[in-house]
Amino acid sequence: MQRRVIFDNKLLPYLLLAPQVAVTLIFFIWPASQAVWQSVHIQDAFGLRSEFVWFENFTAILTDPNYVSTLRITAVFSLSVAVLSMAVALLLAALADAKIKGAAVYKTLLIWPYALAPAVAAVLWMFIFNPEIGSLGRLLNAMGYNWDYRLNGDQALTMVILAASWKQVSYNFIFFLAGLQAIPRSVLEAANIDGAGPVRRFWTITFPLLSPTTFFLLVVDMVYAFCETFGTIHALTHGGPGKATETLIFRVYQDGVVNNDLGASSAQSVLLMVILIVLTTIQFRFVERKVHYS
Amino acid sequence: MATVEIKNVRKSYGPVEAIKGIDIAIQDGEFLVLLGPSGCGKSTLLRMVAGLESITGGQVVIGGRVVNDLEPKDRDIAMVFQNYALYPHMSVFDNMAYGLKIRGVDKAEIESRVAKAAEILELGRFLTRRPSQLSGGQRQRVAMGRAIVREPAAFLFDEPLSNLDAKLRTQMRIEIKRLQDRLGITSLYVTHDQVEAMTLADRVLVMNHGVAEQIGTPLEVYQRPASLFVAGFIGSPPMNVLDAVIDPSGQGVMMPGGALLPLARPRPSDANRPVKLGIRPEHLAINEDGLDTSPVLVELVEALGADTVVYGRLPDGEPLLIRMSGLPSCKEGDRLAVAPQPGALHLFDTATGRRLED
Numbered sequence: 030m031q032r033r034v035i036f037d038n039k040l041l042p043y044l045l046l047a048p049q050v051a052v053t054l055i056f057f058i059w060p061a062s063q064a065v066w067q068s069v070h071i072q073d074a075f076g077l078r079s080e081f082v083w084f085e086n087f088t089a090i091l092t093d094p095n096y097v098s099t100l101r102i103t104a105v106f107s108l109s110v111a112v113l114s115m116a117v118a119l120l121l122a123a124l125a126d127a128k129i130k131g132a133a134v135y136k137t138l139l140i141w142p143y144a145l146a147p148a149v150a151a152v153l154w155m156f157i158f159n160p161e162i163g164s165l166g167r168l169l170n171a172m173g174y175n176w177d178y179r180l181n182g183d184q185a186l187t188m189v190i191l192a193a194s195w196k197q198v199s200y201n202f203i204f205f206l207a208g209l210q211a212i213p214r215s216v217l218e219a220a221n222i223d224g225a226g227p228v229r230r231f232w233t234i235t236f237p238l239l240s241p242t243t244f245f246l247l248v249v250d251m252v253y254a255f256c257e258t259f260g261t262i263h264a265l266t267h268g269g270p271g272k273a274t275e276t277l278i279f280r281v282y283q284d285g286v287v288n289n290d291l292g293a294s295s296a297q298s299v300l301l302m303v304i305l306i307v308l309t310t311i312q313f314r315f316v317e318r319k320v321h322y323s
Numbered sequence: 324m325a326t327v328e329i330k331n332v333r334k335s336y337g338p339v340e341a342i343k344g345i346d347i348a349i350q351d352g353e354f355l356v357l358l359g360p361s362g363c364g365k366s367t368l369l370r371m372v373a374g375l376e377s378i379t380g381g382q383v384v385i386g387g388r389v390v391n392d393l394e395p396k397d398r399d400i401a402m403v404f405q406n407y408a409l410y411p412h413m414s415v416f417d418n419m420a421y422g423l424k425i426r427g428v429d430k431a432e433i434e435s436r437v438a439k440a441a442e443i444l445e446l447g448r449f450l451t452r453r454p455s456q457l458s459g460g461q462r463q464r465v466a467m468g469r470a471i472v473r474e475p476a477a478f479l480f481d482e483p484l485s486n487l488d489a490k491l492r493t494q495m496r497i498e499i500k501r502l503q504d505r506l507g508i509t510s511l512y513v514t515h516d517q518v519e520a521m522t523l524a525d526r527v528l529v530m531n532h533g534v535a536e537q538i539g540t541p542l543e544v545y546q547r548p549a550s551l552f553v554a555g556f557i558g559s560p561p562m563n564v565l566d567a568v569i570d571p572s573g574q575g576v577m578m579p580g581g582a583l584l585p586l587a588r589p590r591p592s593d594a595n596r597p598v599k600l601g602i603r604p605e606h607l608a609i610n611e612d613g614l615d616t617s618p619v620l621v622e623l624v625e626a627l628g629a630d631t632v633v634y635g636r637l638p639d640g641e642p643l644l645i646r647m648s649g650l651p652s653c654k655e656g657d658r659l660a661v662a663p664q665p666g667a668l669h670l671f672d673t674a675t676g677r678r679l680e681d
């Protein structure tokens with residue numbers, strides 16, 4: 030039986046909502062509108078005067094050949110991070126779902142990376158990949174492969190992709206494991222009796238039934254790769270060498286904070302917002318059609 | 324089609340022995356029902372035949388081939404699950420075609436087999452639907468269809484009807500019976516419903532605590548229960564069981580109240596032996612001639628329409644159930660003289676509970 034609570038006081042519901050509304054206003058709506066306001070202005074070098082310039086900031090960015098390259102890097106980076114972290118997480122979750130000894134310990138260990146601050150994680154990766162002191166970096170060089178992510182842009186991009194994916198694996202793992210455990214065992218048993226081996230069962234039964242989880246994680250991971258990987262990139266490569274690991278979010282910081290060009294930086298964050306909205310909409314429109322919700 | 328032999332099969336979960344050595348050979352085309360109370364190990368035994376559960380000891384032989392170490396997919400069996408276990412993301416057609424596609428059956432053959440099964444099960448209209456768009460009874464039929472199209476060596480059923488309401492259950496039971504008559508595929512059917520067992524089975528295996536209490540045709544199991552457990556489990560309402568003693572001459576059984584019931588076949592060698600006496604409620608009749616029988620106090624009368632169940636009490640306090648056809652002829656507080664029909668007495672050993680053969 031459901032009971033509805035009825036407040037006599039008309040004000041109380043608004044009062045209860047107020048903190049959440051305040052947080053949203055102060056931390057989301059206000060900065061976002063600031064960004065929009067600044068994106069159509071140009072400030073002088075000292076931040077004393079600003080001038081309304083219509084869409085000048087936007088045309089400047091969009092005609093900048095560097096920006097196109099940043100877009101390309103961001104696309105490669107985000108897609109790689111999403112696919113890699115989901116693939117690894119799914120593999121680990123499938124293993125954890127099977128009956129193994131010490132499963133509880135294994136699951137706990139897998140969740141640890143999520144609790145690690147990006148800068149700390151970056152230092153760990155440095156200890157692995159640094160060509161002089163990193164274990165793997167030294168090994169690669171000793172084997173004759175010329176490894177130095179401080180000089181080679183592709184190597185740097187590979188490394189930030191690895192580091193950023195690694196941090197997201199834990200999160201994906203938890204969701205995939207929960208998704209796997211929600212699949213009725215008898216359905217997989219029925220497939221086994223119908224003649225499907227383990228690999229076939231995975232691709233024809235498990236994977237389709239996991240699609241709501243996979244879709245959700247795709248959206249979340251793309252947003253993560255776009256917006257929340259700043260710390261990792263900042264600590265590992267500073268966007269370099271050259272601009273090889275400069276993603277959209279990193280460039281927003283670079284132009285706004287380092288180069289003090291608030292107008293350009295704001296215009297970029299507005300663009301970033303638009304790109305994310307478009308991307309998420311596309312995902313919902315086209316990818317979600319293939320999702321089976323039970 | 325094939326025979327299925329279960330040879331001294333055992334199953335342990337750690338120190339717990341769930342199946343304690345069961346032996347049965349199911350003939351080609353035979354419908355064997357595993358019947359027993361919840362937790363007796365029916366599903367475990369069935370799942371060992373299917374290959375979903377490892378076999379601790381003994382052998383499972385399907386079609387002359389020992390399958391202990393084969394995966395379910397290599398055993399050439401089909402199974403119908405209690406919760407149907409349909410593939411939720413596939414249409415009804417794809418659900419039925421899945422096993423055939425995997426086995427590389429060609430497309431035309433798949434379509435004709437599915438169409439045939441759909442016709443038998445009246446699923447033609449639903450082939451493009453998802454399982455979630457079907458009623459419980461329709462899902463049940465899809466699960467049956469998925470098993471039929473495979474044309475396997477044996478069918479395994481794990482309480483396939485227990486999620487349906489009473490009416491649908493009766494209807495599906497009749498459909499399964501008809502299917503079995505038509506297809507004649509060796510079947511192993513798990514249930515705890517004795518009506519299903521009695522109506523479907525060629526033979527019934529009554530299980531209790533991982534042991535086969537009795538294997539026989541439904542009528543054998545009803546007419547000559549091999550143990551007190553089977554006697555109490557089969558028949559509704561359950562058989563009355565009373566403490567009694569064979570009289571000194573071996574001609575009859577003495578009830579606690581002193582009444583003497585004649586035995587169909589005298590057992591002089593058992594004179595004075597205490598026994599458990601079983602009498603089915605439907606084999607007791609009100610004794611019109613008022614012959615020497617215990618007066619039974621009527622405590623409750625249940626009129627079911629077609630027949631009546633009387634909850635009575637014997638003079639020494641033992642409860643006694645009587646089932647009569649037709650409407651009640653007595654009321655609470657009455658005293659009745661009742662007598663068993665001739666030859667309707669079952670005797671069991673007091674210690675082992677096994678039947679004393681006559």
Ligand SMILES: Nc1ncnc2c1ncn2[C@@H]1O[C@H](COP(=O)(O)OP(=O)(O)OP(=O)(O)O)[C@@H](O)[C@H]1O
Nearest residue numbers: 336339341359360361362363364365366367368515
């Ligand atoms: N994985 C397991 N670990 C330990 N014990 C188990 C396991 N599976 C089943 N058992 C035990 O084995 C016994 C038989 O179980 P089973 O599922 O075969 O019963 P059942 O006859 O099918 O009962 P029901 O009619 O309720 O389905 C039960 O006592 C159960 O507790």
Ligand SMILES: [Mg+2]
Nearest residue numbers: 365366367481
């Ligand atoms: Mg069971």
